[in-house]
Amino acid sequence: MLDLAYISAFSGLRSIGDGRGVIARERRGIAIATVMARKGQGTALAAAVKEHFDINLPLGPHGSGSVSTSFLGTGPGRWLVTHDAGTPRFVERLAQQLEGLASVVDQSDGVGLLRLTGPALLDVLAKGVAVDLNTTAFPAGSVAVTQIAHMGVTLWKVDETPTFHIAIARSMAGSFLHWLEASAAVTGLVADG
Amino acid sequence: MRIPCPYCGSRDSSEFSYSGDATLTRPTPDNADAMFDYVYLRDNPVGLHREYWYHAAGCHAWLKVTRNVSTHEVIEAVLAHDEAAS
Numbered sequence: 001m002l003d004l005a006y007i008s009a010f011s012g013l014r015s016i017g018d019g020r021g022v023i024a025r026e027r028r029g030i031a032i033a034t035v036m037a038r039k040g041q042g043t044a045l046a047a048a049v050k051e052h053f054d055i056n057l058p059l060g061p062h063g064s065g066s067v068s069t070s071f072l073g074t075g076p077g078r079w080l081v082t083h084d085a086g087t088p089r090f091v092e093r094l095a096q097q098l099e100g101l102a103s104v105v106d107q108s109d110g111v112g113l114l115r116l117t118g119p120a121l122l123d124v125l126a127k128g129v130a131v132d133l134n135t136t137a138f139p140a141g142s143v144a145v146t147q148i149a150h151m152g153v154t155l156w157k158v159d160e161t162p163t164f165h166i167a168i169a170r171s172m173a174g175s176f177l178h179w180l181e182a183s184a185a186v187t188g189l190v191a192d193g
Numbered sequence: 194m195r196i197p198c199p200y201c202g203s204r205d206s207s208e209f210s211y212s213g214d215a216t217l218t219r220p221t222p223d224n225a226d227a228m229f230d231y232v233y234l235r236d237n238p239v240g241l242h243r244e245y246w247y248h249a250a251g252c253h254a255w256l257k258v259t260r261n262v263s264t265h266e267v268i269e270a271v272l273a274h275d276e277a278a279s
């Protein structure tokens with residue numbers, strides 16, 4: 001199989017404005033897959049995920065992970081899986097591990113990932129996200145599939161700093177950066193690497 | 194209007210598509226008259242009603258939402274596939 005050259009989804013990310021309100025970094029080289037449980041296989045799927053990854057498959061909109069692999073609940077019987085340890089053919093192997101239990105689709109080249117943090121992050125996200133992201137309603141580990149400026153996003157809170165990871169269709173990356181720059185310019189947006 | 198998605202939590206109605214009357218049962222395809230009524234003839238109820246809403250911009254689940262169509266008060270939302278299974 002031909003290995004294609006990697007091209008960054010967020011190569012247009014740049015610092016803007018004064019200050020360090022929001023700090024953004026692209027997460028690169030991550031294997032990404034959607035996993036959808038086959039009919040009636042929910043229990044067996046959870047057992048397989050436990051066996052292969054020692055992860056308790058989340059049944060609600062939460063993330064659950066090991067050091068390098070995360071299963072993020074995105075809907076009933078649906079997960080977004082990310083793996084950042086660079087294991088070759090990770091998604092192919094995942095599909096084999098979950099054979100007959102779930103449909104696994106490689107999204108590594110279709111989804112861009114950003115890591116966002118900074119003291120003004122919640123205020124900036126509030127300009128685009130109609131979901132309460134404060135600690136009481138949305139503690140670390142929570143996942144939301146929603147939209148920002150009509151663009152579908154999956155976001156999850158990694159810690160209470162707060163740090164968010166955000167996944168967005170790669171074809172929307174440019175438009176999303178436009179929204180981020182416009183929304184964070186007043187507090188300063190720092191492109192970190 | 195906000196809809197309490199059983200999976201995602203409270204979300205703005207703009208994330209959902211309205212997908213029709215949830216009180217009807219689809220007739221068998223060979224019953225043309227019943228199918229005509231099912232597809233084309235709509236009641237216009239006042240007060241409590243049950244409707245399908247699809248969480249298109251969220252978890253992609255179909256919901257059965259009970260709401261007061263006069264006041265827009267949402268009383269309950271359940272996953273349609275849960276209800277179908279029970």
Ligand SMILES: [Zn+2]
Pocket residue numbers: 198199200201202248251252253254
């Ligand atoms: Zn939902």
